Amino acid sequence: MSVVALKPYAFPAKDVRENFPAPLLFIGWEDHLMFGTPVALPLPPDTPFGALGTAVLPGTYGYHPDFAKIDWTKVEWFKSGKPWKPDPAKSLADNGLKHKDVIRFRTPGLSGINGSCN
Amino acid sequence: MSNVFIVFQDNDDSRPIIEAILADNAQAQATYPTGLVKIDAPGSLVVRRETIEELIGRPFDLQQIHVNLVTISGHIDEDDDQLSLKWNN
Amino acid sequence: MDTPVLKKKLGLKERYAAMTRGLHWDTTYQPMDKVFPYDKYEGIKIHDWDKWEDPFRLTMDAYWKYQGEKEKKLYAVIDAFAQNNGQLGVTDARYINALKVFLTGVTPLEYNAHRLFAHVGRQFTGTGARVACQMQSIDELRHYQTETHALSHYNKYFNGMHSPKHMNDRVWYLSVPKSYFEDACTSGPFEFLTAVSFSFEYLLTNLLFVPFMSGAAHNGDMSTVTFGFSAQSDESRHMTLGIECLKFMLEQDPDNVPIVQGWIDKWFWRGYRLLSIVAMMQDYMLPKRVMSWREGWEMYIEQNGESLFRDLARYGIRKPKGWVQACEGKNHISHQTYAVFYSYGAAAAFHTWVPEEEEMAWLSEKYPETFEKYYLPRWNYWREQAKNGNRFYQKTLPMLCQTCQIPMIFTEPGDATKIAYRESDYQGDKYHFCSDHCKEIFDNEPEKYVQAWLPVHQIYQGNCFKPGVDPTKEGFDPLLAVFDYYNFKVGRDNLDFEGSEDQKNFAAWRGDSVQGAKK
Numbered sequence: 001m002s003v004v005a006l007k008p009y010a011f012p013a014k015d016v017r018e019n020f021p022a023p024l025l026f027i028g029w030e031d032h033l034m035f036g037t038p039v040a041l042p043l044p045p046d047t048p049f050g051a052l053g054t055a056v057l058p059g060t061y062g063y064h065p066d067f068a069k070i071d072w073t074k075v076e077w078f079k080s081g082k083p084w085k086p087d088p089a090k091s092l093a094d095n096g097l098k099h100k101d102v103i104r105f106r107t108p109g110l111s112g113i114n115g116s117c118n
Numbered sequence: 119m120s121n122v123f124i125v126f127q128d129n130d131d132s133r134p135i136i137e138a139i140l141a142d143n144a145q146a147q148a149t150y151p152t153g154l155v156k157i158d159a160p161g162s163l164v165v166r167r168e169t170i171e172e173l174i175g176r177p178f179d180l181q182q183i184h185v186n187l188v189t190i191s192g193h194i195d196e197d198d199d200q201l202s203l204k205w206n207n
Numbered sequence: 208m209d210t211p212v213l214k215k216k217l218g219l220k221e222r223y224a225a226m227t228r229g230l231h232w233d234t235t236y237q238p239m240d241k242v243f244p245y246d247k248y249e250g251i252k253i254h255d256w257d258k259w260e261d262p263f264r265l266t267m268d269a270y271w272k273y274q275g276e277k278e279k280k281l282y283a284v285i286d287a288f289a290q291n292n293g294q295l296g297v298t299d300a301r302y303i304n305a306l307k308v309f310l311t312g313v314t315p316l317e318y319n320a321h322r323l324f325a326h327v328g329r330q331f332t333g334t335g336a337r338v339a340c341q342m343q344s345i346d347e348l349r350h351y352q353t354e355t356h357a358l359s360h361y362n363k364y365f366n367g368m369h370s371p372k373h374m375n376d377r378v379w380y381l382s383v384p385k386s387y388f389e390d391a392c393t394s395g396p397f398e399f400l401t402a403v404s405f406s407f408e409y410l411l412t413n414l415l416f417v418p419f420m421s422g423a424a425h426n427g428d429m430s431t432v433t434f435g436f437s438a439q440s441d442e443s444r445h446m447t448l449g450i451e452c453l454k455f456m457l458e459q460d461p462d463n464v465p466i467v468q469g470w471i472d473k474w475f476w477r478g479y480r481l482l483s484i485v486a487m488m489q490d491y492m493l494p495k496r497v498m499s500w501r502e503g504w505e506m507y508i509e510q511n512g513e514s515l516f517r518d519l520a521r522y523g524i525r526k527p528k529g530w531v532q533a534c535e536g537k538n539h540i541s542h543q544t545y546a547v548f549y550s551y552g553a554a555a556a557f558h559t560w561v562p563e564e565e566e567m568a569w570l571s572e573k574y575p576e577t578f579e580k581y582y583l584p585r586w587n588y589w590r591e592q593a594k595n596g597n598r599f600y601q602k603t604l605p606m607l608c609q610t611c612q613i614p615m616i617f618t619e620p621g622d623a624t625k626i627a628y629r630e631s632d633y634q635g636d637k638y639h640f641c642s643d644h645c646k647e648i649f650d651n652e653p654e655k656y657v658q659a660w661l662p663v664h665q666i667y668q669g670n671c672f673k674p675g676v677d678p679t680k681e682g683f684d685p686l687l688a689v690f691d692y693y694n695f696k697v698g699r700d701n702l703d704f705e706g707s708e709d710q711k712n713f714a715a716w717r718g719d720s721v722q723g724a725k726k
Contacts, residue, residue, distance in 0.1 A: 003652045004248065005248070015636070017636075019668050020664075021667075028615075028626060033581070034589075035550070036543060036550060036616045037626070038628075042667045060602070080628075080630060080637075100638075100639070101637060113584045113587075116581075116584040120518075121510065152422075152424040153420065182273070191515075192514075196263050196264055197219050197220055
């Protein structure tokens, strides 16, 4: 279906890649609803994927007592909800991440305050 | 059967209207959430001008109830003599 | 000699007919379709506009008379409230924060509604509908003015209420109500009435104006109760316009039914999402509580909505698609919404706080299946941390739903431990949604929603700084620059209630200790 309109209806999309200084990446931490929403981050495409855990996410998730306990080699990743194995040494772009992709991570053994998913 | 309801501000203007509704609708029940009077009745409910006039002893224009009306449910019909609410099910 | 003829006063039905019929004429210099370009293109077929009837049969003369009475009553109370320092009589200064949300989130909608009903009234070719829209347009302007006037008294004493219109146009969480109305106003006139008059006013508005205003009464806020009920007295007429318009469309032509059903599906969900913020006000921001969000939902939506949709079934209309999920959400959305505002408490123009012990007990009692299991653990942790000077403030911007523009806080149907993620690809880009229904709304009209002004994305695009701000300058703090663009007074309007200027002032004015003022 599409918009019912009197005249041809064509307007530019607001959030195309060119409008941002860097591509947006959406990130969510499963089983940790103390962070009640996933986050949005503009990240240069050449950022090494491994830098997420060491440089990018501490500022976002470091408040949680589970964060310091994460073993990043055991983390399970999902891209658009499907299991996914990124290479931490490669860049975001080389791992196939594009503007407005959404990735999530699960930290086995760590599921929030007293296992409550909070 | 579904309930209809009508809600008024709980004040002196509303009192005779409430009394009239309760007199004219045997199954109507009033509750009093803070600041309000909510009247529920199964299926339908009627507000009659004459009953209100008898209670206040003077003419009453039914549209006057708009001043203190808060909310209603059901299908509405209003003329000079009565306002009715009903569900058709 | 002629005897004077006594003219009988017209009855209500005749008066209504006299004042709403025969006032319209067909144009001759220009084709009708050119003068009224909008009342056909949506596909709604109208054969006889005279079948449109306002069941209250309110005519313009009576309208002015009763509206005048309402105004006099209202202003008497507002004056008395101001003269008697009514702001000191509210239960607790935390309560004022609900008014801040109302003033910045709801009041500007009244103004938009005023504009939109004026526009829609102009576009219909039926006089009855035009008169009803004209009255509602004036009502909405009255609501905007009286709310602003009543709340301006609080603005003299409390922070965060100084720029409601400016904030409504810019602040991230206020894009939710703003975009709802902009979505409605960029629809055709029949969709607009289905969106605002039916889905919002008829189905959902009771939840805003009835339990919440009762809550205001319960919390000693005479001024808000009075403008709330005064507005709501118009609301019953608006609701009636909503249901009558719906029945009118359904009765005019069977081809209208699927179009209307699609709008009901869309706008019920849009309105339900919009009310998340009311759910939060109801459960978390009224220090003295009257009714939980869930109880209000059951009374005004489930019971009443069941009756309504049983009734509409004879036209071939069924309940909105999102009905079951919305009903499941009654146990969750207030908690999810307030928690995210608490997390982003540095970026809001009102205060948030950890609920007190007895408030959490109330939430446990009202939400026995969900509060303790899903939400209490984070509050206990946050409270402990706040006590130790480590109050949680999330600093990374949230991911938003492309349709409702709310952060992605809502969980999967049937599993409140998992955030719901949905996505669509359109013209080479990904779009993300909080639910199946927001995704479906997008998928039905992607050309429209790709234009959404999503606040988080606008911030990252650099569009939310004041003119002349140089982001390349050394020491540039993007977040502070955004708050400046919002007109936030950082440290006064935002952050926790605990330690706020509002808290200290209120305690001092009432002569309480800070601790005592909270009780």
